[in-house]
Amino acid sequence: MKDQDYMKIAYDQALLARDNDEVPIGAIIVKDDQIIASAFNKKELQNDVTAHAEMLAIREACQTLQTWHLEDCTLYTTLEPCIMCTGAIIQSRMKRVVFGARGQRWNGLTQYISQHDFNHYPDISGDILGTECSQLITNYFSDKRRK
């Protein structure tokens, strides 16, 4: 499958977040063309500040593979990872990160990687279904304000 196809699956996870009244962000992790983890943002549902879609997917992938090394994995996420998720991505040695909408507030993945020197950092592709992923978040907050 192509990046767009995998991102569409992450997007479907983001829709589940929206339907649960969470900020609509979804993520999946792929290894050898298999989806080994999928998650949506559950910060409110779980009362857990760490329960971002990417973090939940990373934790699930670690359990699936029974290791914290995710060298051969690709993370698809509908929003550019924040600095917390960036730390988890780098430390897991994730091979590749593909994101949809570009982050703005949290000085996330791309900025952090560009400013630091690591033994390992992932390949990054951004703006994959970026408009759709961004619009989903914008619509969510517009609806919130209207209510």
Place this chain on the structure above:
Amino acid sequence: MKDQDYMKIAYDQALLARDNDEVPIGAIIVKDDQIIASAFNKKELQNDVTAHAEMLAIREACQTLQTWHLEDCTLYTTLEPCIMCTGAIIQSRMKRVVFGARGQRWNGLTQYISQHDFNHYPDISGDILGTECSQLITNYFSDKRRK
């Protein structure tokens, strides 16, 4: 209790990590002079790249308080938080962070805070029992290399 007293309790958590063959880092979270969470690094035990002592303590505190807002809380950790834990700290709106040994590899809390502008960031105190906390980690890796 004083910072040193709380840090000693975080240090005792770090000893539990060492006894479980984990990199010896411990953390506790205090609110209104009560310890509401305590944890040690379980990255290997749980096969989970996110299972740093600080992250586990933050997640426990969220469950204890049933909210992801930790505004009135202080995190004590034996090592300066990495960038992942820094992200969780900032997003939880933690009031204060007290750490033992200063971090070196991960461009952690103090560097990140100094370079960015946030609506909220925690008060930070470092080098509390710093020598003891640092020595514990150094000894752990020396023992590892000897074996």
